[in-house]
Amino acid sequence: MNIFHYCPKVLPVKKYGGTQRIAVSLMKEQVNRGHKVYLLSLAGTHLPSINVTTIKKPIRNFEDYIPDNIDIVQLYGTPQETSRKPYLVMIGGNGKQGEKFLPNTVFVSRNHAIRHGSTHYIYNGIKLEYFTYNEKRKIIFSSYQKSLGKLRM
Numbered sequence: 218m219n220i221f222h223y224c225p226k227v228l229p230v231k232k233y234g235g236t237q238r239i240a241v242s243l244m245k246e247q248v249n250r251g252h253k254v255y256l257l258s259l260a261g262t263h264l265p266s267i268n269v270t271t272i273k274k275p276i277r278n279f280e281d282y283i284p285d286n287i288d289i290v291q292l293y294g295t296p297q298e299t300s301r302k303p304y305l306v307m308i309g310g311n312g313k314q315g316e317k318f319l320p321n322t323v324f325v326s327r328n329h330a331i332r333h334g335s336t337h338y339i340y341n342g343i344k345l346e347y348f349t350y351n352e353k354r355k356i357i358f359s360s361y362q363k364s365l366g367k368l369r370m
Contacts, residue, residue, distance in 0.1 A: 219253045220244075221287040221302070225275035227261040236293055236309035239341045243291070257282045295319060308333065 222244055230237045241264065247254050248266045256264065257279055260271040270282055277297045283290060290304035295318060306322040312333050323337045324330035330338040 218247075218288045219255070219284070219286045220247055220289055220291060221255045221257070221283050222291045222293075223257045223279045223282075223296075224293045225257075225259055225272075227259045228256070228264060236307070239307075239309065240291075240293055243341070253286075255284060255287065295322065307339070 222240060224237065224240045226234065226237050228237055229241045244254050244256060244264065244267050253268070254266075255268045255270070256262070257270050257272065259275070260273055262269050262271055272282075279296075280298065280300060283300065283302060287302050290300045290302050292300075292304055292306045294308070295306055295316075296304075299319070304321065306319055308318065308322055308324050308329075312318070316333075318333060318335060322335065323339045324333055324335060325338065325341060327338050330336055
């Protein structure tokens with residue numbers, strides 16, 4: 218499958234960016250599974266094994282950057298203009314009051330979807346190697362040392 222991602226950030230991120238980390242993880246796994254992955258992102262992005270095209274700043278219409286052979290487009294926010302190709306929108310953060318979402322939008326959990334007036338969600342798969350566990354403090358940290366929460370038993 219040929220998959221096009223539009224993520225208008227510099228990837229990979231260094232110290233922030235849950236949605237951006239999920240995007241990078243997803244693209245790497247798609248490549249590992251034999252898909253051809255294309256990314257339109259901001260200048261400074263470097264992801265080996267992914268066909269990266271960079272732009273200076275986010276753009277409204279990304280359609281001209283989508284190769285003809287693309288089967289599906291993955292977006293990480295509600296687009297201002299929709300694609301002529303089949304596409305999926307993943308929302309990772311919280312929407313604004315009154316914000317409208319397209320029917321093919323998925324959220325990161327059931328609760329997140331419900332809070333945004335939807336029933337569509339996908340639990341994102343993140344590799345365990347991105348995390349460390351502090352036995353003494355009973356806290357799980359991400360690779361950029363942000364506490365993700367306490368482990369409760």
